[in-house]
Amino acid sequence: MGEIGHWSPGAKAGFAALITVIVVAAVFPFYYAIASSFRTGSDLFEPSLALAFDPANYRSVFAEQPFGRNILNSVIVATAVVGLSLGLGLTAAYALARVAFRGRGLMLMCILAVSMFPQLAVLSGMFELIRWLGLYNQLPGLILANMMLTLPFTVWVLTTFMREMPRELEDAAYVDGATPLQVIVHVFLPLMMPAMAATGLLAFIVAWNEFLFALTFTLSNEQRTVPVAIALITGASQFELPWGNVMAASVIVTVPLVLLVLVFQRRIVAGLAAGAVKG
C-alpha cells in the first residue's frame, strides 16, 4: 500500500528482492522454454541457462505437421467462440440485469451451476450430440462445445456489470422511443466496452487453451487445434525425444497470448476482476 518514497532503504531493498523473486518465478519457465526451443540434438540434453539461436525446431514444427493450419483452426475457433459468447452474453445480461421477472435468481444460479460442470461429466453426452449434429471432426462442433465453457461466465460477468449502469440512461432512451435492442446497442454497448474486452479476452484464452474437447471431437491433423497438435507431436527425427519441437510449438502458441495480456493488462485488472469481485 502506498508510496515507496516514504520507505527506509532496508525496506526498499527487501521490497526490490521480493519483486525480483516474483518476476523470476513467473518468467523463468517461459524463458527456459524459449531457450530450449532454440537448441537441438544432444545439446538439448545438457541443461544450460544460456540462450542459443538454432531455428531448426521451428522449421520442423511447421514441416512435420500442418501447424499453420492448426494455428488457423485455433484462431477460427477462439474468435467464433468469443463473438458468439459476447453477442449472446450481452443480450442475455441485459435481460437478467435490467428486467425484473420471476425466476431471475434461479436462472442466474443455473448459469453459475453450468460454469462449474466438470468437462468430464458432459463428455459422453456431448460426443453423442456432436455426432448427431454431424459436426464430428469439424470446427463448428468444437465451437459449439466450447460455448459450454465460455457462455456461463460471460453472461455472469456482463450481468454484474450491467447492474451497475445508471437507470436514467436507459429510461431516457426509452422515452425517445428506442427498442430494447437499440438500447443495448446504442446505450449500453459503448459503456460496456471495457467489460466486453476483458470478458472477451478471458473467453479467448479459455477457447484457445481448451484441450479435452478438442482431443475428443477432432480426428484429422487438419482439423486439430494447437493444444492437441502439441500434445501429439511425435518427434523431429526418430533419434531424439521431441522436446525441442514441443518447446518451439509451445512458444509459438503462447506468444500471441502473452502479447494480448501485455496489451490488455491494465484493462483486465480494472475490468474483469472488478466484475468478478462485485459478483
Add this chain to the structure above:
Amino acid sequence: MTPRGLGHERRRSAVLFLLPMTAILILVAGWPLARTIWFSLTDARLSDLGDYAFVGLENFWNPDWGGLIADDGWWQAVGNTLWFAAVSVSLETLLGLVVALALSVRFPMRGLVRAAVLIPWAIPTIVSAKMWGWMLHDQYGVVNWMLLGAGVIDTSLAWTADADLALWSVVMIDVWKTTPFMALLILAALQMLPGDIYEAARLDGVPPLTVFWHVTLPLIWPALVVAVIFRALDALRMFDLVYALTGNAEDTAMMSVFARQQLVDFQDVGYGSAASTVLFLIIACLIGVILTLGRVRLTDEAR
C-alpha cells in the same frame, strides 16, 4: 409509451434475448449432463451405447462387486482431489495476497512487472504441463540440475514419478500457473479501497501489519471469498495438467482422471458416468457450503 406498456415490451424482449442463450446452454450442458446422470443408472458400455439395461443404483453400491462406494481407487482419487484443492488453493490465496499487495505499491516499471506476472496464467495448461514436465525431467531437467549445482540435493529427484513428490509437483505447477489470476482478483479489490484510511493510519503511526489485519483484510474479504470459490471449483475439476504430466497413475489421479479412465479406457460408460455424477454432486455440495459459510450473496433479487 406508458410505463406499463414499456415494462411489458421489455419483458417480451427479455424472453427473446434469453432464448438463444438458454437454448445453447440446454443443448451443450443440460442435455449432456442429463445423459451422464441417466447412464450412471445403467450398465452401458462404450462398445455399443445403444444397448444397455437400467440397473438402478448398482454402479454406486451393490452387494456383488461393491460399486463406487467400495472402490479403493475411487476413494484415493477423492482424497487426492480434496488434498490437492485444499493445499493448492490455500497456497494460491496466500501467495496471491503477497503478490497483490506488492503490486499495489507504486514503484518504477510497475506496469511491466504486472504484465510479467500474468505470463504463467496466459500459457495454455497443456503447454505448462509439457514445459514443466521437461524442466522436472529426472535426467535432463533444469530443476534437478540447478538444485544439484546449488548443493540443495545430492541426487536427482524423480519429480513426476516418485509417489511422495508427484502430487507436490502438480501442486507446484498449479500454484505457479494460477497465483497470477488470484493476485489479479485481489489486486482489483485492493484498488477499490479508499486511500484516505491508509493516509490517516500512516500519519497516526499505526504499524502496517495492524492496518493490514484490521482494515485491509476485512475490506477485501468478500472479494477473497469469491476468488477462493472460483479457484476451488477449478481445482476440484482438475484434469488436463495431471493427465498430461503423470497419466493415469493412482498416486496423482484426480476424480476427473478416474472417471475418464472408467469411461474411456475401460469402456464402462455406466460406472464412469456414476463417478462423473458423484463428482458433480460433490462440487455442488461444496459450493453450497462455501456460499453459506462465506455469506456471499450471489443474486440480488431486490434490485
Add this chain to the structure above:
Amino acid sequence: MRRIAFAALLAAPMGLVAAIQSAGESAAQSASVEVSISCGAVGIELELCKAASERWAEKTGHSVTVISTPNSSTERLALYQQILAAGASDIDVFQVDVVWPGILGTHFIDLAPHADGAEAAHFEAIITNNTIDGALKAMPLYTDAGVLYYRADLLEKHAQPVPTTWEELGAVARRVMANERAAGADRMWGYVFQGRAYEGLTCNALEWIDAHGGGTIVDGAGEITIANDAAVAALETVAGFMADIVPPGALNYAEEESRGVFQSGNAVFMRNWPYAWALAQSEDSPVRGKVGVAALPKGGADGQNTGTLGGWNLAVSRYSEHPEIAADLVMHLVGAEEQKIRAIEGSYNPAIRALYQDPEILEAVPFFGDLFATFENAVARPSGVTGENYNRVSAAFWESVHDVLSGDASAADAMAALEDDLARIRRRGW
C-alpha cells in the same frame, strides 16, 4: 456430406463453415477413392507407414490419408473406441494392438476372404489371437516381444558376461555402473525399463513373472493365478533394483523415455521392443555400434527366457464406405515385401516366418535370427480370456506392480490384494 444440411439448420452460424470445408473435401474424392488409415506412433513408424501407403496408392490409383493418432496406446484405444462406438466412417483401416481384437472385434470385418490363405505364412499364435468366433478380425503388421539391450562395449571393458538370469543382471549392472561412475560417468544407470503406470508396465512385469514360472496373471481357463510365490519372488527381485541400478524416474518412463536414457549412453541395460535397435544404430546415435541384444533373462536357474507378445495388426472398420479397397490396402501393407522393408529400415519384427531366414533382413538386424524362438513363443497377455475387461485387469495389475516398485507395498501383500481386486472384476464377468 448428408449431415451438413441438417447441421446448418440447427447451428446456422456454424453450418456455413462446415459446408465450405466439406465441399473442398468432396471435390478431391471424385477422381479416385480415398482411404484413411490410422497407423504409426513413434516417428519412424509413421514415416514407414506413409511410404508404404504411398506405394499402394501409386499401384492402385487410389489415395491414402494417414491419420496420426496419440502416442500412448491407451489413448489411441480410447480414440478408436469413441470413433467405432459412434459407427463413424472417418477411419477405414485401424492399426490395432495385439490385445485389442477381443475388445474391438465386433466393429471389424472378416479379413479371411481377402487374405485368401495368405495368413498361413504368419505366426500361428497371432493369427489365433486375431481370430474371434471364427472370423479373422486383423492381419499382423509386425510382431513384437520384449528383448534385452546391453552395452556390449561396457560389458567387454569391465569383463562382464551377458546376464542369463535376472539376479545376474542385477549384479552385472551394479558392478558396471559402479565402475563407470567411479570413472566419472556420474549419470550412468544399470537398467532402464517401462515403469510408468500403463500397459507397458504390464508387459514388463509379465516378463519378470513368467521368467520365474509365475504364470500369466489369469490362466487360459480364466482362473486368477497371480498370488503365487514365484510371482512374488520375481517382483521382489526387480523391486530390489529400484533406486539402486534403476533411475527413480523410471517409474514414469514409457518406451521413449527409457530409450532416451539408454541411447544417450546413460544405461548399461534396457528392456525394450525391437524397434529401438534401428534407432540405437542410427547415424547420430551416441551408442551406435556399441549395443547388443539378447533374450530377456531367466528367473533363476530353473526359469525360462521369455518376452511379452506385442505387435500391431491392421483391421478394417465395418463402417468403412469402401471395405473392399481398404482390405486391399491392408493386404498390401502386411505382405512379405512391405514387412521386409519395415524390418530393414525400422527393425520391426516380421510376422511372416520365412522372413527370419532372409539374408538382407538378418544383415540389418542380426538378432532376429538368434531370437527367433523368443519371437515365435512370446508370452501373451491374458486379453483373450478376460475379453472386454482386459483393460481393467491390466490396470489393476500395473497399479499393484507400480506400488511394489515404488516401495508402497510388499510384493506379497500387493499380489494378495490384487487377487481380491481381480476376483471383484471377475464377478462382473469375463
